Amino acid sequence: MKLVHFHKAGEGYKKLSKRLGIPVPTVKIIIQKWKKHGHTKTQPRIERPSKITERAARKIAREKVHTSTVKRSLYNSGLFRRTNSAYEERNTIPMVKHGGGSLMFWGCVFASGTGALHKIEGRMNAGQYKNIRNLQTRGV
Structure with a gap:
């Protein structure tokens, strides 16, 4: 130095x-x-102390997990297949939790009664809204 x-x-x-x-x-x-x-070398860093002892860590590693627990965890993660089928991409069943889509309808209520129910294709915009409103007011 x-x-x-x-x-x-x-x-x-x-x-x-x-x-x-x-x-x-x-x-x-x-x-x-x-x-x-007495030297200028970088000292080893002090690590964060472990929350559990080494003995407790070994005990956790030795704990047995039931096969049904593993199967349930895999199923909840979307990883499942039919019994006795080989694990291949084509044998996996896709799972969508939210149902896979949505529908939107538009309707109205007048003092003289109810209007027709219209299915909205795609997203509702100002043009679609005006067309539906004009159809509703003409029909009443």
Whole structure:
């Protein structure tokens, strides 16, 4: 380490900073680390302590899980197939939880009665709304 060598020779922080092109606070930190530990190597980091003991971790690893629990977990994740069928992409049954689509209808109520029910194709926009409204008002 050039920095430590020059510091031992009697140079100050500012001179070392200019000579080596390192900021003064960095020079200070490196010299303090050398004085404290006798070297400038990075110390090993302290890891976060484990919440459970090694013994508890081994116990959890040894616990048995019933096959029905595994099957249920796989089914809930959408991974299931018929019994005695090989695992191939074509044997997997796709599962859609939300039903796979939606329908939209538009209707109205007048003082004289109810209007017709209209199925909306795609998304409702201003043009569709005006057409349906005009059809409803003409029919009453």
